[in-house]
Amino acid sequence: MTHAHEKHREHAPKQINFYIITVSTSRYEKLSKKEPVVDESGDIIKQLVIEAGYTVVGYSLVPDDKVKILRAFAEALDDPRVDVIISTGGTGYAPSDQTVETIRPLFDREIEGFSDVFRNISYGDPKVRAAAYLTKASAGIIGKKVIYLLPGSPDAVRLATKELILPEVGHLLYLVRG
Amino acid sequence: MTHAHEKHREHAPKQINFYIITVSTSRYEKLSKKEPVVDESGDIIKQLVIEAGYTVVGYSLVPDDKVKILRAFAEALDDPRVDVIISTGGTGYAPSDQTVETIRPLFDREIEGFSDVFRNISYGDPKVRAAAYLTKASAGIIGKKVIYLLPGSPDAVRLATKELILPEVGHLLYLVRG
Amino acid sequence: MTHAHEKHREHAPKQINFYIITVSTSRYEKLSKKEPVVDESGDIIKQLVIEAGYTVVGYSLVPDDKVKILRAFAEALDDPRVDVIISTGGTGYAPSDQTVETIRPLFDREIEGFSDVFRNISYGDPKVRAAAYLTKASAGIIGKKVIYLLPGSPDAVRLATKELILPEVGHLLYLVRG
Amino acid sequence: MTHAHEKHREHAPKQINFYIITVSTSRYEKLSKKEPVVDESGDIIKQLVIEAGYTVVGYSLVPDDKVKILRAFAEALDDPRVDVIISTGGTGYAPSDQTVETIRPLFDREIEGFSDVFRNISYGDPKVRAAAYLTKASAGIIGKKVIYLLPGSPDAVRLATKELILPEVGHLLYLVRG
Amino acid sequence: MTHAHEKHREHAPKQINFYIITVSTSRYEKLSKKEPVVDESGDIIKQLVIEAGYTVVGYSLVPDDKVKILRAFAEALDDPRVDVIISTGGTGYAPSDQTVETIRPLFDREIEGFSDVFRNISYGDPKVRAAAYLTKASAGIIGKKVIYLLPGSPDAVRLATKELILPEVGHLLYLVRG
Amino acid sequence: MTHAHEKHREHAPKQINFYIITVSTSRYEKLSKKEPVVDESGDIIKQLVIEAGYTVVGYSLVPDDKVKILRAFAEALDDPRVDVIISTGGTGYAPSDQTVETIRPLFDREIEGFSDVFRNISYGDPKVRAAAYLTKASAGIIGKKVIYLLPGSPDAVRLATKELILPEVGHLLYLVRG
Numbered sequence A, B, C, D, E, F: 001m002t003h004a005h006e007k008h009r010e011h012a013p014k015q016i017n018f019y020i021i022t023v024s025t026s027r028y029e030k031l032s033k034k035e036p037v038v039d040e041s042g043d044i045i046k047q048l049v050i051e052a053g054y055t056v057v058g059y060s061l062v063p064d065d066k067v068k069i070l071r072a073f074a075e076a077l078d079d080p081r082v083d084v085i086i087s088t089g090g091t092g093y094a095p096s097d098q099t100v101e102t103i104r105p106l107f108d109r110e111i112e113g114f115s116d117v118f119r120n121i122s123y124g125d126p127k128v129r130a131a132a133y134l135t136k137a138s139a140g141i142i143g144k145k146v147i148y149l150l151p152g153s154p155d156a157v158r159l160a161t162k163e164l165i166l167p168e169v170g171h172l173l174y175l176v177r178g
């Protein structure tokens, strides 16, 4: 008997377009001053997406500011090519962290399990351990698009993208599109 | 004795910049087809704002679509000149009405009383009467900006702008700016 | 110029079917003991609905009990003939009052203005006055059906049905049906 | 026929104990510096309560600070003599206003109608008019106690206490005590 | 020293009655056409419940429809014999999935940990892995009854029932009954 | 490359003051009758905090009562020496369990991941296993203070304090203080 998850995976779209948003005040300020910006986490997501055979159709870099974050997501959501948005940064407990507080209320449906499954596989990493409970990394659905809000750390971004996003995003888009 | 509200009004800013957003699928489609568009409600707001000695610094026309609405508000919020955003349309109970559902979750603080005071003065209008309870017209604060979400009807827009928004918006901006 | 509300009223369905639910522990207990039950508020709603040219297709009497209330509403919602459900009772602040707490979380959309407009016209009645703020009378939409949760008192039921429900329910059904 | 509200009023307790909390940073700072403090709004509530034949059993003055507000309410709630708590101040839209944001989430049940009925009678006062929509004055129930969160202005406090609280608080306590 | 959980388990009721609800549009349509229906997941729950020495007192099969789901739960909740309700189906992210969205708002208390513990043991199954984050399987309490909302897949149902529900449901009923 | 979590840990404050609150009706009643009280879980927290080089600056014992719980937390929050509050007890599903229901609505930000990470490491303990899903143990931030709401069992308290709280609380305070 074929397992249900496997059957769904067969129906997953082969062509998926991603939009990457990096939320980082320090990098944004460098960019504003035309200084060179290294965005390691953004780059990791792009590379993993491409290695998986998917496409990156857009990217933006914004500071930890509710309105700038909102605008970047609104533009990505309004781009008809975009299937999936992944952000990195702003998911923690510093007062400046605003990504989840800004975007989560917009979800038509929150993919509630993304937060806890991500934290629990993070907990399993000896370099992270208890620090795993300090992230609000989240996912949700707006219209027919899927949004992932990842932490800023390169390790966290690699883990989430490789272990959780890429294996299931096609399956999820298939479900969401009804 | 000077009344507290009167004292606050003295401190109100004299120069206030408004951004108007009309939410109307039919007008948006005409615009997309380059047909002439009459936006009576948007025009009423603009005229009343100008007559009050304030300034209109921006305007956009969007359809009843969550993402388009979100984007228009995000751009207005991100415009440093803007103090107040007023929208018209999409506050009722047709399935297409999405303005309040989209923007209210973004309020840092909802100005809860706007909805009920507006409905109750509408109820007093013999042309509206019980239909007054069928609007979700709302107001709220994001950052230091004030947002009003008005119905689409010209009469409703005139009533809200003249009787509720213009008399208190300066006072409110003074409070919100702390 | 024809007013928007008037145009909508023209499109309102002429044939509307109501289901009445009386929530009253004392009457339910009498019914259970096969004693005669006078349900003045339920009777007022029925009579006003019929006088307006509409139809009552169902009625049930339940105690102030979350599960019994839920079941009565579920059966009314599942009856394909029913367009509008009106309940009477259980909208106050006694610990036994559970109607609003039970049904409101099920609304796809709450018709938020019903509560405040109803309270404010009640406040205008010299027999009610400040007691008006002690009701949670509410309305909302589930699927394509409209639900009104009215207080238990005959005067309140008459006021809400005559002044708010009957004048707009056709208009509202027209909107809700998209 | 005796009206239901009148019957309930007959059952209302005759002896009711009030605790008054004034929320005002400026007055609190004066008090801390042992300067003389005039608390006009607090005094109005006390006087009206006493004139109505009820008793004031406690009073505290706190600044617009979440934790100080919380502590004052916790102490009043924990005082077995107290039936009703009335606060004045901190219900507006300045960033410092925190009374409603702090206490409302603690309500077992919010008395939702207090906010809109109060705003609508305030709107009727020509000195207040549209400023009425700028208050979040609220009421609610915790355990068997009733809490009213009033604005800071003497006029608002007098209106709410005379027109809404004193006429119904006995009735409400009777209901709440089940 | 005896562990607290072990002591509670001693007090657990020995006789527990379950009601099973299968939420599946395809099976419901077959049933409506009097075609033979195989409900593998429903059958697994029944069998595991009986093997554990408990009793199945009711069963219903409903489509992925808010009102039908609501009615089935309302009838199960209103059946005085029922201690525990387990549903299977409708917990995912297809637009048709409505079980959790319908029933969760009715919980007096959500058993929040059921969702994340279930997802994390699912993640440990190599056939499920990252797909684990795509379920909203949930549990909660209404009155003195416990409700579990399980996914539709036979493997998920077997895992949840064997590893989470049956080991603790007696303990939980003992707690909930106070 | 130094890992981000390690860098944050370097910035963590060395001196941290804890306030312990035990929520237990049975112990509170003994205390009220001046009988000897053994508070094993409270003692475990104190000992672990001290062994970690931190300080316990306050302690209180309250029954499972919303107002008493609220008051104890309000006093601890209002104590300027206190950095972290840890409570034990009242996080389960007995009707008397009220700690989480009382304090969670006061959080400025909930540290959402604490609940699920704690449950999942509890699940890994063979003495707890599925009982892990029956706790609502939670954490959150009020102002610049961090609050942990732990279960009443000594084993749970030891696990949470050793594995989750002590390793990250300095890091978290550093983040929260901005």
Ligand SMILES: [Mg+2]
Pocket: A023, A024, A089, A090, A091, A152
């Ligand atoms: Mg960051």
Ligand SMILES: [Mg+2]
Pocket: C023, C024, C089, C090, C091, C152
């Ligand atoms: Mg009643």
Ligand SMILES: [Mg+2]
Pocket: D023, D024, D089, D090, D091, D152
């Ligand atoms: Mg003030």
Ligand SMILES: [Mg+2]
Pocket: F023, F024, F089, F090, F091, F152
């Ligand atoms: Mg306990």
